[in-house]
Amino acid sequence: MKLYRKAVLPLCFQANAVACGIKRSGKPDLALFYSEAPAKAACRFTANKIQAAPIKINKSYLKNNRQFQAIIANSGNANCFTGAQGLKDAAETSQAAALALGIEKEGVLVASTGIIGKKLPIQKIKKAIPDLAAGLSCGGIDKAKKAIRTTDTFDKEITAKFNIGASTVTICGLAKGAGMIAPKMACPERRPSTLLGPSPELVEGRSRGATMLAFIFTDAEITQKALDKALDMAVDNSFNCITVDGCMSTNDSVMVLANAAAMNAPIDANKNFASFSNALKAVCLELAKMIVKDAEGATKFIQISVAGARDVSQARIAALSIANSNLFKTAIYGQNPNFGRIVAAIGASAIEVKEKDIKIKVSPLKKSRISVDVSVGRGKARATVYTSDLTPEYIKINAEYN
Amino acid sequence: MKLYRKAVLPLCFQANAVACGIKRSGKPDLALFYSEAPAKAACRFTANKIQAAPIKINKSYLKNNRQFQAIIANSGNANCFTGAQGLKDAAETSQAAALALGIEKEGVLVASTGIIGKKLPIQKIKKAIPDLAAGLSCGGIDKAKKAIRTTDTFDKEITAKFNIGASTVTICGLAKGAGMIAPKMACPERRPSTLLGPSPELVEGRSRGATMLAFIFTDAEITQKALDKALDMAVDNSFNCITVDGCMSTNDSVMVLANAAAMNAPIDANKNFASFSNALKAVCLELAKMIVKDAEGATKFIQISVAGARDVSQARIAALSIANSNLFKTAIYGQNPNFGRIVAAIGASAIEVKEKDIKIKVSPLKKSRISVDVSVGRGKARATVYTSDLTPEYIKINAEYN
Numbered sequence: 001m002k003l004y005r006k007a008v009l010p011l012c013f014q015a016n017a018v019a020c021g022i023k024r025s026g027k028p029d030l031a032l033f034y035s036e037a038p039a040k041a042a043c044r045f046t047a048n049k050i051q052a053a054p055i056k057i058n059k060s061y062l063k064n065n066r067q068f069q070a071i072i073a074n075s076g077n078a079n080c081f082t083g084a085q086g087l088k089d090a091a092e093t094s095q096a097a098a099l100a101l102g103i104e105k106e107g108v109l110v111a112s113t114g115i116i117g118k119k120l121p122i123q124k125i126k127k128a129i130p131d132l133a134a135g136l137s138c139g140g141i142d143k144a145k146k147a148i149r150t151t152d153t154f155d156k157e158i159t160a161k162f163n164i165g166a167s168t169v170t171i172c173g174l175a176k177g178a179g180m181i182a183p184k185m186a187c188p189e190r191r192p193s194t195l196l197g198p199s200p201e202l203v204e205g206r207s208r209g210a211t212m213l214a215f216i217f218t219d220a221e222i223t224q225k226a227l228d229k230a231l232d233m234a235v236d237n238s239f240n241c242i243t244v245d246g247c248m249s250t251n252d253s254v255m256v257l258a259n260a261a262a263m264n265a266p267i268d269a270n271k272n273f274a275s276f277s278n279a280l281k282a283v284c285l286e287l288a289k290m291i292v293k294d295a296e297g298a299t300k301f302i303q304i305s306v307a308g309a310r311d312v313s314q315a316r317i318a319a320l321s322i323a324n325s326n327l328f329k330t331a332i333y334g335q336n337p338n339f340g341r342i343v344a345a346i347g348a349s350a351i352e353v354k355e356k357d358i359k360i361k362v363s364p365l366k367k368s369r370i371s372v373d374v375s376v377g378r379g380k381a382r383a384t385v386y387t388s389d390l391t392p393e394y395i396k397i398n399a400e401y402n
Numbered sequence: 403m404k405l406y407r408k409a410v411l412p413l414c415f416q417a418n419a420v421a422c423g424i425k426r427s428g429k430p431d432l433a434l435f436y437s438e439a440p441a442k443a444a445c446r447f448t449a450n451k452i453q454a455a456p457i458k459i460n461k462s463y464l465k466n467n468r469q470f471q472a473i474i475a476n477s478g479n480a481n482c483f484t485g486a487q488g489l490k491d492a493a494e495t496s497q498a499a500a501l502a503l504g505i506e507k508e509g510v511l512v513a514s515t516g517i518i519g520k521k522l523p524i525q526k527i528k529k530a531i532p533d534l535a536a537g538l539s540c541g542g543i544d545k546a547k548k549a550i551r552t553t554d555t556f557d558k559e560i561t562a563k564f565n566i567g568a569s570t571v572t573i574c575g576l577a578k579g580a581g582m583i584a585p586k587m588a589c590p591e592r593r594p595s596t597l598l599g600p601s602p603e604l605v606e607g608r609s610r611g612a613t614m615l616a617f618i619f620t621d622a623e624i625t626q627k628a629l630d631k632a633l634d635m636a637v638d639n640s641f642n643c644i645t646v647d648g649c650m651s652t653n654d655s656v657m658v659l660a661n662a663a664a665m666n667a668p669i670d671a672n673k674n675f676a677s678f679s680n681a682l683k684a685v686c687l688e689l690a691k692m693i694v695k696d697a698e699g700a701t702k703f704i705q706i707s708v709a710g711a712r713d714v715s716q717a718r719i720a721a722l723s724i725a726n727s728n729l730f731k732t733a734i735y736g737q738n739p740n741f742g743r744i745v746a747a748i749g750a751s752a753i754e755v756k757e758k759d760i761k762i763k764v765s766p767l768k769k770s771r772i773s774v775d776v777s778v779g780r781g782k783a784r785a786t787v788y789t790s791d792l793t794p795e796y797i798k799i800n801a802e803y804n
Contacts (some may be wrong), residue, residue: 051747051758081745116742152446180729180746245728246648246751247743269660326792327582327730327800334801340518341649343483344582347452348650355452355483390728392794398729399736 001279001285007068007141007157010170010219012036016140017147020128022076022114022121028147029076030125031130033215033350034101037144039259040224040305041109042231043184046252051084052400053079053120054110057094059188061106065082065322066224069104071255072097072132073111074125075150075176078211080116080250085268089120095125100133111253113150113176113211148176149295151397156290160279163271167264171221171279175287177212179296180397181244182324183252185235189230211251212239215220220276221260222267222299230277231256238284241316241385244395246296246324252282292386298349298391299368300332306346307382318376321349330388335365344374352378404689405679409543409559412572412621418542419549422530424478424486425514429477429482430529430549434534434683435617436503436804440469442626442659444633445512446587446641448654455488457524459496461590462748463508468626471506472618473657474499474534475513476527477552477578480613482652483519491522498528502535513655515552515578543576550578550615552677553799560694562681568676569666571622572734573681577689579614581800583697584726585654587637589630613653614641616689617689622678623662624669631671632679632683633658640686643718643787646697647657647796656686694788699795702734703771708748708775709784716753717785722792723751731792737767754780 006155009015017031041064045055061068072093081084094110101108103281112120127301156175161375169254222230267276304322309315322328325345331338339360357377363370407600411417416800419433445464447457463470476494481488498514514522540608547557556576563570624632669678695703706724711717724730727747733740741762759779763770 040717048746048749049751049752049755050745077740081742081760083758116740116745182742189423208610211472247727247729247746249747250742250749265573326796327649330797330800331799336520337802340480340483340652341582342651343452343518344450347450347652348584350449350451353451356485358452358483368632390797393799394728395732395792395794396733401736 001160001162003151003282004159007145007172007174008139008159009093009138009172010217012219013143013217013240014135014136014138014140016135018128018132020156021124022074022148028143029074030132031073031144031147032097032136033071033144033217034136035069035257037259038069039257040227041066041068042227042230042256043188044254044303045188046234046249047184047186047249048250050081050250052063052089052112052251053082054112056087057090060268064186067154068107068109068257070097070101070108071110073148073213075148076114077112077118077120078114078200078251079120080114081110082119083313085119089122092122093125096129100129105154109255111213113213113251115398129348132319145174148174151178151296152174152176154294155344156287156378158283160283162279163274163346164264164275165280167262169264170260171216171283173214173216173287175291177210177291178294179241179244180247180249181212181291182246182248183239184241184248185214185252185254187232211249212291214239214254216256216283220258220260221264222258222276223344226268226273227256227258230280233277234281234284237281238288240291243320243387244292246384261335289386292388294324296397297391298388299391300389301331301389302372304372304387305382306374306376308377309317309377309381310352312381312383315381317390318346318349318351319385320381321345321384323373323387326390332365333368333389333391337362337365346374371386403562403564403593405684407507408561408562409547410578411414411540411543411563411574412619414621414661415619416538416540416542417546418534418539419539419545420530420534423526424476430545431476431598432534433475433546434499434538435473435546435619436538439658439661441472442629443470444629444658445590445787446633446637446656447590448587448651449586450650450652452483452652454514454653455484456488456514456615456765459492461512462588467508470509470511470659472499472503472510473513474510475550475615477550478516478553479514479520479522480516480518480653481514481522484521487521491524495527497699497741498531502531511657513615513772515615515653518652543664546577547576550576553580553698554578555649555696558689561684562685563678564677564678564681566666567685569664570618571664571666572619573620573685574687575616575618575689577616577693577763579612579693582651583644583693584648584650585614585641586638586650587641587656589634595692596668600699613651614693616656618685620660621664622660622669623664623666624660624678628670628675629660630657632682633731635679636683636686639683640690644694645722645725645787645789646694659730667730688720691788697790698799699793700790701793704734704774704785704789704791706789707786708776708778710779710781711783712754712781714783716784718787720748720751721754721785721787723747724774725787725789734772735793738765739764739767748776
């Protein structure tokens with residue numbers, strides 16, 4: 001398997017983006033990803049109890065259908081806490097894209113990121129969709145990867161290629177996210193949600209929801225079951241292991257489309273699974289790390305490993321407790337070896353631990369990449385999470401943004 | 403019941419403080435509180451799994467004994483993550499005070515706040531204790547209230563007075579705390595802990611643990627059961643309802659001594675309980691609010707109420723989820739009405755809630771006191787918590803302090 005730090009669309013995928021006028025800056029804010037043939041889809045969405053309208057629409061589609069041919073995504077507006085109107089707008093966005101593409105009515109997944117609690121400018125979006133669809137191309141991915149950005153300072157993109165027999169399979173991933181990042185993503189089929197009612201009259205203000213979105217495209221031929229299994233494993237060890245600010249978004253989404261264009265020997269849970277699964281894991285982990293590297297205001301990239309835990313869940317709870325400790329994060333920013341704050345964070349996580357068993361190692365604090373290795377001496381399980389420091393710039397960005 | 407914003411010791415209590423040399427600044431760092439007669443004690447300690455040595459010593463004393471005559475407290479060093487040596491030092495501190503006071507060997511409770519992971523300078527402390535004890539006086543409370551401070555910018559003190567028949571009962575409280583504040587305090591008898599072993603060789607750095615400590619003195623005559631019950635109710639609605647930075651300390655402690663000197667008609671769970679309980683609640687709530695007002699770097703005092711929850715626990719979980727959201731706290735600092743961040747925080751708390759039922763009201767953001775009133779429309783329970791905004795100054799204080 002080879003990894004390339006650039007998005008290269010797999011066979012029979014195209015993309016495009018336009019500026020439809022959601023962002024006041026006039027920058028691109030509407031992206032379309034298209035597969036020339038129907039593709040299998042696997043999605044994971046935020047575990048936040050308040051979910052954005054596009055997530056609800058996707059979930060309703062996914063109940064009837066697992067074949068999709070496109071994803072439409074806007075930045076600048078999260079279409080969340082927007083009630084019945086929000087649901088209508090998300091559905092109309094998806095259906096306008098389907099119409100322009102000449103595909104099935106429920107064939108387009110939809111995603112949004114940006115301000116929470118503000119009505120989506122649906123007329124602007126609908127007006128832009130015909131040109132957006134008409135301009136699709138393989139190279140359009142370079143426009144699309146920029147159009148999904150909000151406070152991101154760089155494009156998050158990666159491509160994995162590997163062989164199955166004589167066929168080359170490609171997995172290409174894009175992501176956005178820099179703040180409101182503490183994803184906990186679940187499989188929609190296993191945690192069904194119901195469509196919720198309106199509430200726009202209750203919204204007295206506006207908020208940015210910086211969210212993480214990841215769109216992954218592959219030309220692999222793979223069974224639905226294998227695709228779901230591989231995505232579960234990949235998300236659990238990547239996006240679910242990062243935190244910027246401990247704030248779980250209402251819009252976090254990971255979507256994979258697999259269109260079988262590589263004509264490879266089919267992948268299922270037994271055959272060729274490891275090749276695909278490892279490549280998908282690598283794509284997700286690289287994208288997740290890029291989100292942390294681009295964390296709002298961050299000066300440090302921090303890897304925290306907790307070993308010697310009774311089980312992986314306890315290891316991850318302890319690691320995330322450290323990663324989400326404001327005192328730990330400010331200590332790393334200040335390059336101060338305040339390791340007592342790590343001890344306090346481990347104890348606060350309420351995992352099984354005794355003082356005498358705790359071992360802590362921290363790499364030199366002057367560097368921009370920091371690793372924290374903790375052992376809690378209770379068992380053999382280990383987990384690794386990634387986070388950033390907490391800086392005055394994070395506060396400036398989030399105090400002033402509106 | 404009358405409240406006075408000054409510490410006035412009840413009958414037959416005395417206090418004193420000295421600078422024994424723990425703090426590099428040379429400011430007072432060792433305080434002693436003394437009751438002329440043995441007093442009933444009630445204590446609540448942090449739920450952090452890593453507990454400072456003085457807490458472990460107090461717990462071991464409390465297993466055998468509920469009568470104490472003094473509290474000795476140092477600032478500048480938390481005596482936490484200090485292994486067997488730390489336990490020895492905490493016990494020696496307590497016993498040196500008992501010796502100087504001529505009282506029972508296990509008659510002195512002990513508390514520490516300051517750096518985590520650094521050996522207590524026990525010789526300096528022991529050397530200072532005879533003078534500390536010799537200088538006890540009623541007025542000494544004014545020295546003692548300063549000696550327990552770390553990053554605190556003002557003294558936290560309050561006195562309640564109320565009558566039972568012809569007797570006036572006094573409850574006087576002191577507190578310290580400004581950062582590492584997210585107390586969750588439990589009754590030591592109900593959650594027993596064992597003495598833990600050593601680990602100083604694992605400590606590769608030093609940390610401040612800013613902690614909250616509260617010392618409460620009353621001349622009430624009250625049964626042990628009533629005292630415990632009143633403290634549970636008071637702590638649960640005060641210290642356990644504040645958060646500055648979501649970081650639970652290893653040293654949080656609340657201690658009450660009741661010496662019966664007021665000679666009031668005895669208070670038990672039925673007789674005169676409400677008078678005492680309400681006064682203790684008021685004392686704890688005022689002290690808790692003072693901690694939030696003095697929160698490191700804060701520019702805003704924020705009260706968050708969640709109503710309409712299924713039960714009080716769910717209401718408090720939702721309120722604390724908002725209070726601990728860095729995005730919410732930076733929005734308040736920036737005076738930006740990003741109320742979507744409140745919605746996201748409620749959803750992230752995983753309490754039962756539907757989008758259409760959420761109502762949010764926020765008072766004008768330009769003022770220094772902000773109230774956030776949320777209703778989640780699921781029941782009749784309500785909870786209120788108190789927090790501060792997150793500012794560049796908080797980061798500066800915690801990045802640079804060592």
